[in-house]
Amino acid sequence: MLKRNFTEEQQLFRGSYRKFLHQEIVPNIEKWRSEGIVSREAFTKAGANGFLMVWPNEEFGGLGDNDFRFEQIIIEENQYALTADWYCTLHSRLVGPYLTRFGSSEQQHRFLPKCVTGETILAIAMTEPDAGSDLAGIRTNAIAQGDHWLLNGSKVYISNGINADVIVVAAKTDPKNNPRQIGLFLIEGGMEGFNRGSNLEKMGKKAQDTAELFFENVKVPNNNVLGDPTKGFSYLKEALAEERLICAVEFIAAAQKAFDITRAFTIERKLFGQVLADFQNTQFQLAQLRAEIDAQQIYIDQLVVALNADCLSPVDAAKAKLLTSELLCRVVDEGVQLHGGAGYMDEYPISRMFTDARIGRIYGGSSEVMKLIIARDIAREDYTNFIERDFY
Structure with a gap:
């Protein structure tokens, strides 16, 4: 198993947030799905418990801790609890930082406190x-x-x-x-x-x-x-690297959840007198996905370290967004296949995860745009790979 670099405080935060999800969000998510909207009360309850916009300074009501790993935990736990429809991270970490990066002191004092409490949604x-x-x-x-x-x-x-x-x-x-x-x-x-x-x-x-x-x-x-008002383009470009890392954290966590759901199903499902997990094809498919998820998780965690050190590059973020979105779509597709007819039924989580996953290759920049960003970096005159080409 992978050992991940979360602090003891962050592990406690994960436990508290997981408890909050199962008490306040999980019981309501089906109702919100049928209504097509999450209740505003979800935001105010999260704010009251310190789970919205953790990073602002205490004067605005936050914890003043800009370590991205707190938001990484929130994103992961939302995927694991199947509550990703409540996209609180859009409010908290994708839009909120625009106010501190580019906003005036007056704007920050006018908007941030109620953003932290969830009274104002972004x-x-x-x-x-x-x-x-x-x-x-x-x-x-x-x-x-x-x-x-x-x-x-x-x-x-x-x-x-x-x-x-x-x-x-x-x-x-x-x-x-x-x-x-x-x-x-x-x-x-x-x-x-x-x-x-x-x-x-x-x-x-x-x-x-x-x-x-x-x-x-x-x-x-x-x-x-x-x-x-003349620099909005550069502001958006500056924020896009973190946005794409947010996407990648979401996608790799969703891939992990879809894998766990599929593995559990194959262990229980019987076919031709034996469980589905005993067939070599099932074992090989799961083994391939397991290896890819673990490898990409390590890459994502390294990019989180880079973001915390203020050295995340737009190209690395594009690579992460491309790879994880494409992997997630393969994981949920294989999950539906291994579920058989059950995978096509909306009562099974893998069915919803399949349809939820498809937007990942589009929003935050499509896979084609990510490839273009990476290709342009390769084509730069001063491009050098980290591998020494003249090793031999």
């Missing part, structure tokens, strides 16, 4: 109907009007789109002269001209509310501009 809006991974293709724009900006456009497939109280919206700030210039704007629920579409029906992750957002002449005050 989202980020980049994707548009004609612009997914290609941020330069967005059409949403914001034009300076003295003491405010006028925001127009729309976004699609926005997670937390219904629940969110504050949304980080990417918009072009000089569309005529510099179409690659992007700003980030803090849009609050209730702003005139801001409207939400219906909660979109999806293949998987049924309880994760996902919506279209519409902006028609929304007056955004200057104190709701996040950082420099």
